[in-house]
Amino acid sequence: MEINPKIETKRLYLRPIKEDDDKEFFELDSNPKVHEFLGNNPVTSIEESRGYIKNILQQYKDYGIGRLAIIKKDTGEFIGWCGLKFEREVRKEFDYYDLGYRLKEAFWGHGYATEAAIASLHYGFNDLNLKEICAAAYARHTVSNIILKKIGLKPSGTFTYDNELCNWYALQNPNL
Numbered sequence: 001m002e003i004n005p006k007i008e009t010k011r012l013y014l015r016p017i018k019e020d021d022d023k024e025f026f027e028l029d030s031n032p033k034v035h036e037f038l039g040n041n042p043v044t045s046i047e048e049s050r051g052y053i054k055n056i057l058q059q060y061k062d063y064g065i066g067r068l069a070i071i072k073k074d075t076g077e078f079i080g081w082c083g084l085k086f087e088r089e090v091r092k093e094f095d096y097y098d099l100g101y102r103l104k105e106a107f108w109g110h111g112y113a114t115e116a117a118i119a120s121l122h123y124g125f126n127d128l129n130l131k132e133i134c135a136a137a138y139a140r141h142t143v144s145n146i147i148l149k150k151i152g153l154k155p156s157g158t159f160t161y162d163n164e165l166c167n168w169y170a171l172q173n174p175n176l
Contacts, residue, residue, distance in 0.1 A: 003060045005127065007068065009119045012112065014068040014082060017056045021069055024078040025049035028104050059085060065128065067100065070116050072107075079107040082116035084124050090136055090161055091168075097124060099135045099153070108143075117151050125173045132172050139165040 007014035026049040028034060032042050043049055059066035068083040080103030087098035099120055101113045124130045135153055137144040145167055149155070153169035160166065 003064055003066065005068065005123055007119050007123050008073075009115045011073055012079075012116055012119070013071040013073060014116060014119060014123075015071060016060065017053055017067060017069050017081065019050070019053060019057070021078060022046055022049050022053060024069075025053060028080055028102060031105055033105050034102065062086070065097070068120075070101075070103070070112065072112075079112060080104055080116075082113065083120045084128075084130075084133065087134075091159065096134045097130050097132065099124075099133050099148075101147075114147050114150060117147060121151060121171070125175055129175075130173060131176060132170055134171075135169045136161065136166045137169070139167050 003016055005014065005016075023046070026043060026046045029043040029049060029052070034042065043052075056066045063086040065084050065086055067081045067085055069078055070080045070082050071077065072079055080101065082101040083099070085098045085100060086095065088095050090098070099117060101117055101120075103113055121133060124133050133153075134156075135148050136159075137148055139145070139158065148167075148169045153171045156168045156170045158165055158167055
């Protein structure tokens, strides 16, 4: 299934990931600081980044949904990714639509993750008519927990993933 959402915010465009985003993904995911709350396992080769992109493209085909590139309108720069994913790995006891985001370090602290996440929620609820969108964040990842609460996701307990305590969030579609 081909996906081509038209998602635009005041400062950003969200577009489907492309195979030639590999250098941008490598720059993003090879930074150890970006991976501090992702298992401390940054990529070490562009092949790993290409594999990650391949997984996103497969999500598009299998589920018609997947992470999207975040592009700064004023400069055209790839600053990271955000969006929804059909998730089966993190919470093995059930499937769900996961909201996630990851930005290059140079773009942290400017509200881009919040802006892109809000746009992703609107897309998921208004365009895809999803019943519920969920998210998880390591309990010790203060910034991500703040963002998830700020955009309206409701804390819904905790769980352990990769030997880390995680906070669980969920939000029901307000249109249903």
